[in-house]
Amino acid sequence: MKNKIISMFFFLSILIGAFSFVPVITFAQNTGLVPCGTKDINGDGMIKDLPGAEKEECQFNDLLKLVSNIVDFLIITGTAVAALSFGYAGFLMMTANGEMGKIEEAKAIFGKVMTGFIIMLSAWLIVYAIESAFLDSSFTSYIR
Secondary structure, eight states, X not given: OHHHHHHHXXXXXXXXXXXXXXXXXXXXXXXXXXXXXXXXXXXXXXXXXXTTSOOOOOOHHHHHHHHHHHHXXXXXHHHHHHHHHXXXXXXXXXXXXXXXXXXXXXXXXXXXXXXXXXXXXXXXXXXXXXXXXXXXXXXXXXXX
């Protein structure tokens, strides 16, 4: 029981530490998550709707860019979670001390995480291939 509490504490501390850096890594770009409505038209440093002023409205392309940004965020987050899960399974296997139950549990975690990771990346690849095949190249360059 004590080993299980120590291993769970170790796993949670790594998980919290890793997720504290995910927003810094994924939102390091200038555009942010929403690609429209972020234009400072009058140069005062604030983004607001002024009566009679030019307004940058969101278009359909901006919606697709938003979806692309969300998918990219989920892929990066899923990769981080998979890496942490692999680390946790490795930690369980290393601290098993020859107990077959713990070794089998670690192998099960490895298998489940690998299956989920492959499904996640395959789904992204299928969507990207369909997008590249059916959308114009100028449109896909706007999204990426």
